[in-house]
Amino acid sequence: MQLTLTPAAAQDEELWNGIVDRSPHSSIFHLWRWLDITARHTKTTFHPLIGMVDEEPLCIVPLFVQKRGPVRFVFSPPPHAAIFGLGPLVAGWDEMLQDRRESVFEALVLETDRYIRTVLRAGYIHIALPYGFDDPRPFTWLGYSVEPAYDYSNDLSEGFEAVVAVMGRKSRQDLARAARRGITVGEGGRIEMEKVIDLMVERYREQKKMVTVSKEYLLELYDVFPGNIRVLVARQEDEIVTGLLDLHWKDRISSWIGNPKPHRRISPSPNDLIAYEALKISCATGFSEYITMSAAGNSRLHHYYASKFNPGLKVRYIVRSVPPSLRALEMVYTRLVKPVLTAVRER
Numbered sequence: 001m002q003l004t005l006t007p008a009a010a011q012d013e014e015l016w017n018g019i020v021d022r023s024p025h026s027s028i029f030h031l032w033r034w035l036d037i038t039a040r041h042t043k044t045t046f047h048p049l050i051g052m053v054d055e056e057p058l059c060i061v062p063l064f065v066q067k068r069g070p071v072r073f074v075f076s077p078p079p080h081a082a083i084f085g086l087g088p089l090v091a092g093w094d095e096m097l098q099d100r101r102e103s104v105f106e107a108l109v110l111e112t113d114r115y116i117r118t119v120l121r122a123g124y125i126h127i128a129l130p131y132g133f134d135d136p137r138p139f140t141w142l143g144y145s146v147e148p149a150y151d152y153s154n155d156l157s158e159g160f161e162a163v164v165a166v167m168g169r170k171s172r173q174d175l176a177r178a179a180r181r182g183i184t185v186g187e188g189g190r191i192e193m194e195k196v197i198d199l200m201v202e203r204y205r206e207q208k209k210m211v212t213v214s215k216e217y218l219l220e221l222y223d224v225f226p227g228n229i230r231v232l233v234a235r236q237e238d239e240i241v242t243g244l245l246d247l248h249w250k251d252r253i254s255s256w257i258g259n260p261k262p263h264r265r266i267s268p269s270p271n272d273l274i275a276y277e278a279l280k281i282s283c284a285t286g287f288s289e290y291i292t293m294s295a296a297g298n299s300r301l302h303h304y305y306a307s308k309f310n311p312g313l314k315v316r317y318i319v320r321s322v323p324p325s326l327r328a329l330e331m332v333y334t335r336l337v338k339p340v341l342t343a344v345r346e347r
Helices: 012-020 032-042 098-118 137-142 160-163 167-180 190-206 215-224 270-284 305-309 324-342
Strands: 004-007 044-051 056-068 071-076 122-128 145-155 183-188 228-238 238-250 252-258 289-294 311-323
Touching: 004 056, 004 098, 012 044, 012 056, 032 044, 032 215, 044 098, 056 098, 056 270, 071 145, 137 160, 145 228, 145 305, 167 183, 167 270, 183 190, 183 270, 190 215, 190 228, 190 238, 190 252, 215 228, 228 270, 238 270, 252 270, 270 289, 270 305
Parallel strands: 071 122, 252 289
Antiparallel strands: 004 044, 044 056, 056 071, 122 311, 145 289, 145 311, 183 228, 228 238, 238 252
16 A cells, blocks of 8 residues: 655645545544635644545645744644644545554554655644544654543434433523523524624633634634534523534534623523523434533543533544654643633633
8 A cells, every 4th residue: 555645736625625525534624715714814834735545535634834933833723723623534434444544544644744844844743633533553653642632522313302311400400590581592693603702702801811713713714614603692681691603514513612601690601501502403403413622621520511411522632743842832832822722612
């Protein structure tokens, strides 16, 4: 088996998206147009690579380059993009036998690492793998560090009644109380999305946090992908008090950004009701899984907001290659920048 990586160009968008569509691990984040918008708003350079396996286009690798001083950084995804998993994809993965999967993925990782180091000449590499790539060994064999990241997942395949049946009694009581107190949840459009973003900015200011994901970026994504972004808002007395942005992709829907705490105390929390309604609508519209991205945390176990809906854990992996000279810089990123980046969701 021979695998080669070649840079893709704008005319390869259809080929690229075809590989995305044929991969069981893909997300809307992998689509060419999404990645192109992301590069512009994060001030990074997009390097799309297509992997040919025995002259058949089977793989993609989306990379983003950023230069800081003399050092080149390679990310997938880039910082401040509200993307929680990206990395390489392989088309037809679920149709391959295990030995074929291992040989293709190991070759893909080897070629990707070679390209990053010899062509892009990067000193720092940070790749968040997509869901389903549960074997990061080829990265560890090359000396990368591997860290698990966790999200919550609700199985919707048995219908909404099954989702409600496994919820705690107190959660069901709080939801009923919220509805009795006049909190309503409904779908919205671009105007409501702007309001949700503004509420999040206001909430961050109260907490003395910096918002690193731009409003213009999120609104452009909505303009290009209106059918894939669902806006839900909770109202009390005709005032929008909180909101949630969900992403549709294939048979999966993901809770993406939102649920800021209302600026005034409302009990029970309307965030509970909006999350409940999101699950209900997702079941009604035929989705099989609801993922709450970046909600389960990676630190010592404690109570997380989304766990009250009794989800399962979904694991993905983050791989890094950091030379000793850049470890202090990475520590600054991890301690100061990353907490703000992951705070695009309120818990």
